[in-house]
Amino acid sequence: MSNLTFLSDNRVLEANLSMITGTENTQFPLSNIMNDFTTKVFRSNEDNVELLVDLQSTVAIDSFAIVGSSVNGLGLGDISIYGSLSTDFTGATKIDIDINANHNFGFKLFTPDASYRYWKIVVNNTGGSYVEISNFYLGIKTEFANNGISTESFKYTDIDNSKTVKNKYGQRFIDQYNKIKSLSGTMKYVNATEFDELNNLYIQNRRSTPLWIIVDPEGCMANDSEWIFSGYVYFDADLKWSLVAPALYNVSLKFSEGT
Secondary structure (H helix, E strand, O other): EEEEEEEEEHHHOOOOOEEEEEEOHHHHHHHHHHHHOOOOOOEEEEOOEEEEEEEEEEEEEEEEEOOOOOEEEEOEEEEEEEEEEOOOOOOOOOOEEEHHHHOOOEEEEEEEEEEEEEEEEEEEEEOOHHHEEEEEEEEEEEEEEEEEEEOOOOEEEEEEEEEEEOOOOOOOOEEEEOOEEEEEEEEEEEEEHHHHHEEEHHHHHHOOOEEEEEEOOOOOOOOHHHOEEEEEEOOOOEEEEEEEEEOOEEEEEEEOOOO
């Protein structure tokens, strides 16, 4: 089994976002972060910005994730976050976010959780002329540490959406488009507690609301597997449950990358 983590209760979507330092490009406003599409981005006029996330109340947070545009990738070089009970972040602990530009993704799962109302997001893009952010997550994780995806059932496909047409001479004419991931696998011997957790995740998101998935966050399955097998995804099929023993189920999962 490989550890499986879901991020589905994104408190950012209920928060107030504002800028502490920097200015937004009026054609790419900060409010674009609230949009499900990764291609609808926020863009600053500077290569360094600080964002303020007001969660409206003090809540526990143990996870952060970020994804870039499915067309342009991550529009940043590094990112860190700070939590505080007020808008004064003096003395706040810095949490550096691990990112991988090649796989257009970044995340940090931290323990213990941190209970704050305000979060400062510091983003740098040294050498660029602006910072660009697509979507990011602040919330609590749902982790299946003892019953993840069965490795022998796991399937990963990198789908290239480019279109190729051949003429009668065999010459290729290619329209290049983005690639998307497809992930699937089976969780085996799901007990009653895990059944409820996973079924509630599906009811909450179904096939119309994106969520975040991290398969193998420890990077044990392959080089860079914590990046290759992670993403901002949709359920791509209904959950398929099969009873294999009293109060134990197998369930088939399938996800496709959000764009």
